[in-house]
Amino acid sequence: MNQPLIKVDTVTKHFVRKTDVAERIAIRAGLAEEPKIVHALDEVSLEIAKGEVVGLVGESGCGKSTLGRVVAGMLPVTAGSVARDGQDIATLKGRAAKDNRLATQIIFQDPMSSLNPRKKVGEIIGEAPRLHGIVPRGEVPALVEKLMGQVGLDPAMVNRYPHQFSGGQRQRIGIARALAVNPDFLVCDESIAALDVSIQAQVINLLVQLKQDLGLTLLFISHDLSVVRYISDRVVIMYLGRVVESAPTHQIFDRPRHPYTQALLEEIPRIDRRGHRFNTVKGEIPSPVNPPKGCHFHPRCPFAMDICRQERPPLVTAETGHTVACHLNGGAGHLPATTQQQTQQGVSS
């Protein structure tokens, strides 16, 4: 295989834990203890090929945004390394470091909180190209106009403020701002989650179009699996700070191997399923402050064995392009009964 655009190698990231409102009040009232260390990423490895769209899926707090920010070089790692084009980004200096930062852009979930409310749209989009001398100063307005057209915003609205736009339009502003510095890699962190259903399709279509036109590579973080299936070439599933499975999109949807992935796929609400009797994975998602020993999924896993409570399952290749971290079947993970039957039928016929 060619050298990947991005190579994340055994990256660990720890934080001192953030507290939520309920906890902060409780701490002040003396009811709770002060925070501890969060294991946001626990030896995560991942490669992203040039031009690839990788979907990153997992439950809240499992480390998706942290991985996105680490990959973008916005967050230093606690251990491990991130390489772009074979170069460890932590070792880059000066001009090379700056180029690297610009070449990866993040598009966030809430466009409003990432747009300066006191600046006009034209200033927001034109700011970085002006600052970094992407084009000569005099050409910035023309660039802004081009970018607005590219993301489907009427350039006549260049003098408006963010609050004068709808949610979908604000997300377009965020995308135009990211594109303004000519990145080749976009991290889309829940970029459509805050949008209404009727607007989501517009923004997804825009991202796919831009990807094709500009030859972009995408890391698409989302909890919406139907969107991920639509847009991604490959899907990576995380659980509590670890990658538990990664495979080409059709393969992970047709033949998921990790019991967590299987549960997740089963529970996605679908409009073609009626009066569903929800039959669910039991238990809470454990806290990343105090992750369980061994396989992080073992307290909720219907197949957990003794070894699962003791040893972390390594991420191994179960079939071409398909990696999984599960002790079942000698590390190949769990295949649902139907698939096994189909395989057997296939063999016997």
Place this chain on the structure above:
Amino acid sequence: MSETLLEVRNLKTWFETPKGTVKAVDGVDLTLNRGEILGLVGESGSGKSITGFSLLGLVDPPGKVVEGSILFKGEDLRAASVRRLQALRGDRIAMIFQDPMMTLNPVLRIGTQMIETVRAHAKVSKDEARAMARDALGMVGIPRPEERIDAYPHEFSGGMRQRVAIAIALLHKPDLIIADEPTTALDVTIQSQILSEVQKLTREMGMGLIWISHDLGVVAELAQNVAVMYAGRIVERGTVDQVLDTPMHPYTRGLIDSLPMENDRGQPLKQIPGNAPPPLGRPKGCPFRPRCGFATDACLSEPSETGDLSRGWRCFHPLAQEVSA
């Protein structure tokens, strides 16, 4: 057998603002029977939450229910006194919010809060109230309820807090629950656990449930009936099968078509053009007109509702001929 629980007719809830009148809810009709789950869907700003708040008499000024009737088990809630509404809320009618901390007090043990709620509506001893609270926690699937009852809200995960909020809503076995996007902020596996409990409880206790959501998938799996809101009105209603399989309103159809399905890969998603109209800038006639591919001059006047309260739509050019069973 299907006893009517709630009848809402021509409900209008308006906000007088300096810039004009925001018609958040503008003529909504609803009927709900015992044991029924009704999904109320629509995009943000379409009036779903305000509809829910209006039913409970919880609309804050400058908002006001300006027209219509709300009959709950035959009782006219618009005519009810503030005291009567307070007595009904938390007892016969309960609401579950998107953020459970709207219900929970962070500095009180959940047991304390639940016992207070029980005793606000029923003359029982502390011990009896505690037993009721413990049972309600068990019912929503909180493990080891007799221990967890003494915990504070911060000791629970988001999903568990939402279960506690649901348990509080269930304390008095209400006849009607209005749930406003209660699982939107939760993870899929946790959402699924809560949906499973809610489904079981409506079945077993014969409650009526209005489930407000923007997620058509959740509604398809959970509800029997669905009402689609757009710009303050219900634009289509029917059973889940009717609305999702043979949508008559172009907006409903657009919503369904825009969802990425298994075979859509490699081709652009069908999108609804444009944006929902701002509350003060709704177009004349059918509010969906600027985004609608079927609009004609007829749509410059307002479509009234065709059909009845079990199956109906507001559109001059409905899409399909209903397949009659």
